Amino acid sequence: MKNDRTDELTLSRRLALTGLGAGMLSSALPFAALGEPEDADAAIRDIFGDGRLNEGKVTVKLPPIAENGNSVAITVSADSPMTEENHVRRMAIISPRNPIAEIAVFELGPRAGKAEVSTRIRMAGTQRIRAVAEMSDGSLWVGSASTVVTLAACVIG
Amino acid sequence: MTIRISAPDTASKGEVIELKAMIQHKMETGYRRDSRGDVVARDVITRFECRYNGELVFASDFHPGIAANPFLSFHTRATESGTLDFTWTDQDGQSWSETHELTVE
Amino acid sequence: MIRAGLIACLVFAACSAPPEEAGTPVRDPLPDDIKRSGTAFLQPDTRALQADDFANPGFLWIDRGEKLFRAGVDGSKACAACHGEDGADLVGAAAHYPQVDAASGELVNIEGRINQCREQHQSLPPLDYESDDLLALTAYVSHLSRGEPVSVDVSGPAARYYEMGRDYFFTRRGQLNLACSQCHNEHWGEKLRGDTISQGHGNAFPAYRLEWQTLGSLHRRLNDCDEGVRAEPMPLGSDTYKAVELYLAKRAEGLPIETPGVRR
Numbered sequence: 001m002k003n004d005r006t007d008e009l010t011l012s013r014r015l016a017l018t019g020l021g022a023g024m025l026s027s028a029l030p031f032a033a034l035g036e037p038e039d040a041d042a043a044i045r046d047i048f049g050d051g052r053l054n055e056g057k058v059t060v061k062l063p064p065i066a067e068n069g070n071s072v073a074i075t076v077s078a079d080s081p082m083t084e085e086n087h088v089r090r091m092a093i094i095s096p097r098n099p100i101a102e103i104a105v106f107e108l109g110p111r112a113g114k115a116e117v118s119t120r121i122r123m124a125g126t127q128r129i130r131a132v133a134e135m136s137d138g139s140l141w142v143g144s145a146s147t148v149v150t151l152a153a154c155v156i157g
Numbered sequence: 158m159t160i161r162i163s164a165p166d167t168a169s170k171g172e173v174i175e176l177k178a179m180i181q182h183k184m185e186t187g188y189r190r191d192s193r194g195d196v197v198a199r200d201v202i203t204r205f206e207c208r209y210n211g212e213l214v215f216a217s218d219f220h221p222g223i224a225a226n227p228f229l230s231f232h233t234r235a236t237e238s239g240t241l242d243f244t245w246t247d248q249d250g251q252s253w254s255e256t257h258e259l260t261v262e
Numbered sequence: 263m264i265r266a267g268l269i270a271c272l273v274f275a276a277c278s279a280p281p282e283e284a285g286t287p288v289r290d291p292l293p294d295d296i297k298r299s300g301t302a303f304l305q306p307d308t309r310a311l312q313a314d315d316f317a318n319p320g321f322l323w324i325d326r327g328e329k330l331f332r333a334g335v336d337g338s339k340a341c342a343a344c345h346g347e348d349g350a351d352l353v354g355a356a357a358h359y360p361q362v363d364a365a366s367g368e369l370v371n372i373e374g375r376i377n378q379c380r381e382q383h384q385s386l387p388p389l390d391y392e393s394d395d396l397l398a399l400t401a402y403v404s405h406l407s408r409g410e411p412v413s414v415d416v417s418g419p420a421a422r423y424y425e426m427g428r429d430y431f432f433t434r435r436g437q438l439n440l441a442c443s444q445c446h447n448e449h450w451g452e453k454l455r456g457d458t459i460s461q462g463h464g465n466a467f468p469a470y471r472l473e474w475q476t477l478g479s480l481h482r483r484l485n486d487c488d489e490g491v492r493a494e495p496m497p498l499g500s501d502t503y504k505a506v507e508l509y510l511a512k513r514a515e516g517l518p519i520e521t522p523g524v525r526r
């Protein structure tokens with residue numbers, strides 16, 4: 001594993017927020033200048049609970065440039081043999097900038113055969129999309145990729 | 158509601174096959190306004206399920222961040238001949254389905 | 263959002279002098295050696311989506327159109343009853359539209375021809391211009407000619423429509439006082455905010471625009487262009503837009519039909 005590092009920043013932030021309602025997060029705290037916005041972290045905790053977030057095993061594929069944020073092709077995959085004993089249970093796509101951080105949660109399992117899912121998502125502007133995979137042993141893994149969403153020449157309406 | 162499914166007709170036992178599914182649906186976010194300035198009510202598909210001879214092999218929860226006319230590509234392991242059933246359900250419980258017959262040799 | 267668009271367009275307007283001042287050739291018709299379909303000006307991902315015959319969302323309408331084409335509605339005759347199963351008799355036809363209807367002397371596009379069929383041969387009411395069903399049928403019929411080079415007749419009774427469309431293309435309009443030609447003849451290939459300006463061809467329509475998140479007609483696209491320069495848009499299906507469609511088809515002559523295109 002090349003990037004087996006706990007996301008300490010995210011965890012400590014979350015701990016500091018224990019007890020606050022998820023809806024209050026964005027208004028209670030300013031966005032960190034360089035970090036991921038809090039509601040993306042909150043969404044991850046909402047879906048997957050309090051486990052340690054490890055970096056690695058998850059790959060997010062996005063185009064470098066999207067000419068319209070209404071539809072951006074994304075592929076999320078996780079490094080897993082997808083057997084009965086060792087497989088991906090769930091994978092989530094999380095946005096730090098969209099009005100709703102949670103974009104999709106995929107349910108896989110040993111019968112999925114391969115932990116790779118493609119779809120098309122909306123992106124409210126340039127951002128780094130995160131994907132989190134929950135393995136059959138309960139461990140959580142995160143990967144990310146970013147896309148520049150360009151502005152159209154003529155905005156109608 | 159037009160549905161497109163891409164799946165092989167035959168596969169060998171144990172083979173991992175790619176399944177693609179797309180449905181015509183506007184996935185209205187609830188954040189847009191119409192020409193009169195009124196908010197357009199949210200209207201989204203919230204759930205997709207793929208069953209293989211009745212057993213759930215892949216599912217997805219959708220939120221408004223999924224693009225209009227939702228497209229999915231995923232996989233399953235071919236275990237036996239039978240029916241693949243693809244079902245989408247919207248926020249009001251209305252659902253649309255399509256099936257595909259798979260022969261496993 | 264409106265303001266942002268306006269500012270971008272104004273900046274562009276300020277930089278673009280009328281052709282006579284800049285000495286730029288009017289380029290009418292657009293020479294063959296520089297003619298390029300709108301796909302050439304898309305990002306690779308958008309181009310790949312158009313080329314994918316499963317994932318291209320436009321095929322949702324092609325499938326729907328094929329179903330409508332084969333099935334008679336409410337006991338009426340199906341399109342396929344006259345035009346052949348799989349529309350065999352219509353292969354190539356869309357490349358020659360719009361054209362003047364011999365009986366009425368009026369210019370008809372594919373949408374118009376479909377509605378004419380419905381009224382005259384199927385005893386069905388015409389479909390609304392931007393309805394999913396009319397888009398689906400139009401896209402299906404156009405798709406039957408995919409790869410066929412655009413080739414329209416602008417002589418005889420079509421000549422006056424061609425002139426009308428040509429006038430529209432070269433006339434400055436709207437608050438931004440821009441003509442179609444200023445973007446699409448004189449500045450194609452250049453950047454306008456995040457976009458690369460195309461040559462403004464219609465050979466991929468009806469097309470799935472990411473901006474619309476749905477399939478739309480060429481007339482809807484023209485409508486958007488008019489709104490973009492803050493001009494009063496013409497009604498969809500109007501004689502003016504049909505004339506512009508004819509002019510654009512002649513201007514795009516030789517480019518292959520791409521329906522269903524994917525555009526930004």
